[in-house]
Amino acid sequence: MKRQRTSWKAGVKKRGSCAPVPCLLAATGARSENLEPRTGASQFQDAIRTLNTLQTNASYLEQVKRERGDPQAQLEAMKGFLERSGLKVEDLDQLNIIHVTGTKGKGSACAFTERILRNYGLKTGFYSSPHLVQVRERIRINGQPISKELFSKYFWQVYNRLEESKVSEHPAMPAYFRFLTIMAFHVFLQEKVDLAVMEVGIGGAYDCTNIIRKPVVCGVSSLGIDHTSILGDTIEKIAWQKGGIFKPGVPAFTVPQPERPLDVLRERAEKSSCQLYLCPDLDAFEEDGKPLPLGLAGDHQRSNAALALQLSHTWLGQQGYLDIGELKAPWLSSELPAKRSPPLAPVFKPGEAMLQGLQEAVWLGRNQVLHHGPVTWYIDGAHTTSSIQACVRWFRKAALNEEKPADGSEVRVLLFNVTGDRDTAALLKLLLPCQFDYAVFCPNFTEVSTVGNADQQNFNVTLENVLTRCLQNQSHWNRLMEAKEGTDPWLSASPEVEGVAGWLKQAPLHGPQLFFPPSARPLNANSLVFPCISKALQWITQGRDPHFQPPASRGLHPHPAASSGAVLLKEAATIQVLVTGSLHLVGGVLKLLNPSLSE
Structure with a gap:
């Protein structure tokens, strides 16, 4: 039987097809004493911090090892978690x-x-990943991230139901992404999308x-x-x-x-x-x-x-x-x-x-252009060969359409990071046609310390290993530039693999903003590594982005490229910055350039 057709402007009649699930509603009143969260903003932060503990759930990691040879077992485990949360697959x-x-x-x-x-x-529900700034972005209703109040409400409903139904032979909690998927199903059913x-x-x-x-x-x-x-x-x-x-x-x-x-x-x-x-x-x-x-x-x-x-x-x-x-x-x-x-x-x-x-x-963070005074940001989370190729085509076309300064003083900067098992050298090679004056590498952390920024905490990585990856990326870039221009690289073979921990010990986290091997002083390499996104943006913008005004820099940059580059960036009529690679990097940049996204 056909449903009644209506004008798209007038909207459609509410069908009410998604009835509330009694089992979940019953769970709201059964919260354990020790899990009782606080109210308001504190309740939301408690939910985020508790969610983050699922990133490194030890029992889940053991389960993954057992199930690695039997992926079907992963789906069966997911069904088990869903049922323990109060839903059946048929729902x-x-x-x-x-x-x-x-x-x-x-x-x-x-x-x-x-x-x-x-x-x-x-009334639409939309579940996506990863989030750029706040985890609430992953679960949307009518295009908007669910409110902090709704997030807290459904998080604790699902979490407590799982906690109360745990059994000794199985993990008490699903891992981060599984939990959010289950939570999204509950949200969409209860909110009757x-x-x-x-x-x-x-x-x-x-x-x-x-x-x-x-x-x-x-x-x-x-x-x-x-x-x-x-x-x-x-x-x-x-x-x-x-x-x-x-x-x-x-x-x-x-x-x-x-x-x-x-x-x-x-x-x-x-x-x-x-x-x-x-x-x-x-x-x-x-x-x-x-x-x-x-x-x-x-x-x-x-x-x-x-x-x-x-x-x-x-x-x-x-x-x-x-x-x-x-x-x-x-x-x-x-x-x-x-x-x-x-x-x-x-x-x-x-x-x-x-x-x-x-x-x-x-869709934020994808082929996005932000004009901030003399600084133009081109933002695109691209981390595969084909997506980087598409990003390059888009960036070159978009940059060419920008009005050129009369005196030609334009500086072009790449800000890049990727994670996982991706071939960084291959991805960076694809970016060479963009003709960057500087390449900047940094981890996905907005600040060196992520305390107080629970939405972007990642307990599965350390500062040491992400900096090592950034230095490897820098090394790849310098070798590509050497091959392209025939100049001598300043980095010795794989220096980044050794000594990172030593640099961190020698320099406190609030100290130097730039990392480079002490055994190989740079001469003219235009690539830099910073310990976090904030420090990278501080150098790139040199105070010229009206939307990003960081505190005054402590001390001088020891890197010649950093010092000479700072002069060029301060004097350039326009600065074009391509931010690409990890969506987590993109999210960190957007968070700093537009603080309202965190509200």
Whole structure:
């Protein structure tokens, strides 16, 4: 039976499909004495600090070791945690889920999709990761992070229910990401959203979001090489993991992919009795060759927008908000497509709500430009080969469009960091065409001490090992510059591997702002390493960004490049800064440049 259609401007009638779960509500009054949090802001901070302890849950780490050879056990464990929290897997069917995976662009595709559907008057839930500034960003209702009050409420409901239902033979608590996923399900059910857009964490097949049984529609954004230690070292293996979200009878869409991973996706879809379709290019939806305006910059966002159109259009058709006659959906047939290659999804005329959704979509930290006086920030969390390539294309195009100073005094700076098992040298090589005057490397910490900044605490790393990684990145960059320009590098072979702990002992954390090997004094290398984002921004901006006014620097920089660079930065008519790599780095930069994001 079709649902009543309504104007997207007038909104839709509330369906009330997501009834509160009695088991969870009962848990709210059963909080243990020793877990009783305080009220207001203190309650929220207590929740964040308690959540952070799940990053290094010792019993969970032991469980991961046991389950490493049996990924299916991870999903079974997730189901167990879900049930202990007061939900059954079947309860998730009420959420009318759109499930999206991919290597790059899946967050942007989700952002486009959520914004489109919100324009139809629907109450949307949106679960994504990682967060940039505050963990509340991961769980959104109607595009906004849930309030601190709601976060605290649902955190303690779920946490205490899990605490009270623990048994000795299993870990008491799920790890950080699993916990937040379970919490998101509770939030969306209790707050009665009309739909939930769920972004996969890593992979798909064994990602904890894959306990979802019956999504309305699935999507796969562009594939590439990332998280190889978990997903495999070939794009085919990665495609196999991503295709693990396909479900019987559930339509799925993907953007154009290389032939081999596309074959893997098709095979996964066939084995799952899932009907997979290729998204037509966005130009198929454009009239008279006039490009559709998108809220997210960069040519690569066009494929994400095309995926979002199919996901939202299909969801609206399947849920009865569009006439079936309008949809003309080939997946309504009981037979799977006979073609070896996935067929193209139907082209339709996007309505006003869809067009406005594409134009109004916002996704911070992705192809974002901030004009702060003489300093222009280009911010894009890109940490794979393909996403860095897209970032370079976007940055060069955007920078070229900026008005040049009459005297030509323009300084271009790279701020970069990556984590995990990524090939930093390969990523940095792709950035060479941007012709940076300086390359700056720092960890993802906003300050050397993260006390009081619980949202960005990471107990799984130490200052020593992240600084070692930054020095390795600097070494890679200097070698690339040497090869490009034929100059002598000032760094000796792998000096960063030894002596980092010694430098930290010799220099207190509030002391020198710049790290360099004492055995190799720099001569003219234009690369610098700072111990935190704040110190890096302080040097880059030299007090010229009206949105970032740090305290006066203590002492002089011993690095010649730092001293000469400071003069150039102070005198330049314009400073262009590309911030790229880790999304955690991007989040730290945004937090410092726009403190309101922390409110």
